[in-house]
Amino acid sequence: MSVLEVRGLGVDYDGVRVLERIDLSVAAGAFCTVVGASGCGKSTFLRILLGQERPTRGEVLLDGVPIPPEPMPDRGVVFQKYSVFAHLSVRDNLALPLEIQRARGLGRLFGRARRQVRAEVADLLHRIGLEHAGDRYPGQLSGGMQQRLAIGQALVLKPRVLLLDEPFGALDPGIKKDMHALILNLWQDTGMTVFMVTHDIQEAFQLGTRLVVFDKLRHDPHAPRAFGATITYDLPLRPPQPPAADRPAGPDPAAAAASQPPAPDAAPETGETPDAAP
Amino acid sequence: MRLINQKPSRIARYALGALPFAAVLLIYSVASKLRHMENPQDRLLPSLQQMAAAVERMAFTPSKRTGEYTMWLDTLASLERIGIGMLVSTVLALVLGIAMGAIPRIRATLAPFVGAFSLIPPITVLPILFIVFGLGETAKIALIVVGTAPVMTRTVAQATADVPDELLVKVQTLGANSWQIVTRVFVPMVLPRLIGAIRMGLVPAWIFLVSAEAIAAEQGLGYRIFLVRRYLAMDVILPYVAWITIIAYVLDRAFYLLSRKGLRWAHGEGGAL
Known part of the structure; x- marks a missing residue:
């Protein structure tokens, strides 16, 4: 059953189309990672999920109910900075x-x-x-x-969905690994649904049960602002919320996850993502 | 080694810091001596002994007329005025500043007005205050408030607006209502800047206090200075000016230390000012 559902979502800023035709359904217990070039609107998308901004078109449903237009305890969040008091x-x-x-x-x-x-x-x-x-x-x-x-x-x-906005973007690689272990542990313990925006593709593959790529599908050189980004790839990586036994119970499941190579057909595809858009 | 890389030791820093004070004292003493050699009755540059005698007379001898210690009376009267004035300004700045910074509707309503009000030269309001409130304490306190509250309010409003959006979103995801956001986020996060605003506000507050006292008062540090000016009593004026300076310094340090001790989180590294 899907916790988070996005239907026909589009966002315009002063006539500039930022996002268009986004449909997404996130299953309960999923760890959904989102990657995309900077400026492709993935942070805008997260702000909409938070209720900080309203979409121009479409709607966002949480447990089948449209989200209220302001942040609420059903959606927890961690930003890259200024996240604690x-x-x-x-x-x-x-x-x-x-x-x-x-x-x-x-x-x-x-x-x-x-x-x-x-x-x-x-x-x-x-x-x-x-x-x-x-x-x-x-x-x-x-x-x-x-x-x-x-x-x-x-x-x-205990929010229904935990939204992460490049939470580890400013950290050293070693620390990042520890943080991956922590977030995976907590994810398994709580069985929550996680939605994480990142620009680190490796991180997205390592952590996610599902990887979503935002990019511009169409581009008109005479009207560069006419088209916005949408979901270009949507790759299942692992089953959402596997039973705890499936994952090593050791102190560092992230390292274990890192040693499991990502699905072989998925990796090259992501490598091509930037050029893949026609 | 370049000049910009030569750092004085701790002791050298204190010595260097004392140097200008010592220089001024020395130059003054010499000038005073020279004038007294020419005219023993000179009143313009009283010697340090004469000033000490004046302090003894003003602060430690009961006044012949009233039996009170004039300098302490003046000090208390002035401190009361500046204290009440700054208290009113602080409360106004906190309430209006946070309301303006936090609530878009209130900001839209009040920001232009407070901005315009803060541009009125406060001293030009003094006659109005004397007419409206009479020559008593209210007018003097009101002048301090008029002179300090608008700028302090704008400082607090800015500090409130500077609270990162991320934190406001975060606290909303923790279920806070608007009032809880005020009590748990805005007020505590704005306090360091409020204390800074008080320290900055004290500077004009002294100016307005002395101005108001100079025009109409029966006691007060500013009143005394302008009273004895008629007799060219430099031996009283100079110690009074020094005394006001010392009080101002002590108050400023007190607020700084209050901030350092009470708001440790805001003084993580490097310290301020």
């Missing part, structure tokens, strides 16, 4: 979603309720590997640790 300690960043849910007035809990919330996030703090840094501020953390925190924070409310 600089004025809150690591622990308080994780407690924030619960405080917001429980203290509808001030959004802040005190005394016992506050201690309770902090205790509740202790497990998550451990799972994202930051228990030693619970009292530090994000500014005192490395980029990778900040993104771990951002992912943890986005998961507190």
Whole structure:
């Protein structure tokens, strides 16, 4: 059954066609990765999924219901930067979603309720590997640790879909590998649906159960703005949300995933993607 | 080694920093001495001893007429005015600034007005304030507010608008309503800039305080300076100016330290100012 469904979506900016004719149906438990040249509208697409922007045409359904035109807890998000709150300690960043849910007035809990919330996030703090840094501020953390925190924070409310906007784009390759392991682990544990935009094709193949490529299919040299990008490739890579036994239970499933070569027919196709569009 | 790469040691830095102060003091002392050698009655450049005597008289001897310690009375009166004025400005800046920065409808309504209001030279409003509020405390406090609140409000509004969109989207995905976004994101994230705005606002606040006191008051640091000016009492004016400077410096440092200690997250690296 599909969690996320996009029907006939199109976006124009001041007469410039950015996206057109996008149809997509993401199954529950899928890890859908999206790649495309920069400026091809994949970030615009993500903003629409978030509810930050409204499409010019078409609609987006979450569990069969059109999404409201603003961000909501059913869609969690991690951006490349500015994803955590600089004025809150690591622990308080994780407690924030619960405080917001429980203290509808001030959004802040005190005394016992506050201690309770902090205790509740202790497990998550451990799972994202930051228990030693619970009292530090994000500014005192490395980029990778900040993104771990951002992912943890986005998961507190158990969103239906987790949207990732180039979350590892600014990280060193080694750190990136750790982050891949983390996100795969969390994905398996929670069984959530992930939708990830990236410009790293290798990463997209490694992580995704399904790879979607955005590109311009048509191009008119006399009217370069007339056509927008759409989905040019849609490759299934793995079954969505495999049983836990299928994946190595070791501490680094990303490394294991990396050693599995991507589907042989898929790889060359992606290599050609930029030229493939007529 | 190039000049731009030669960095003084810690001790050398303090010594160099003290140099201009010492130079001014020395030049003043010499000039004062020269004038007194020519005319022992000189009032223009009182000696340091004369100034010390004046401070002793103003600050540590009860006034013959009222039995009070004039300088402390003046200090308290001025601090009360500037304190209340800055408090009002701070509250206005926080409330209006965040409302303008966070809520597009309020920004559209208020931004042009606050922008225009901040361009009025505050001192030209002083006669109006005296007419409306009378010569009492209200007019003086109002002048400080008129002179500082608009700029502080714009600073806070800008700081609010500068909160990255990503964070606003994120907090909405955590289920926050508008009020929770104000209390949990905008207010705490704007506080460092608000403290900066207070520090910047204190500079004109002193100007407006002294101006208002000069025109109509019964006590206050500015009032005293302009009162004794009639007797060419430089031995009182100079220590008063120094005293105001010291108070201003201490207040500025206090707010800086408040920010450093209370908002550690905002002073991660390098520090500010």
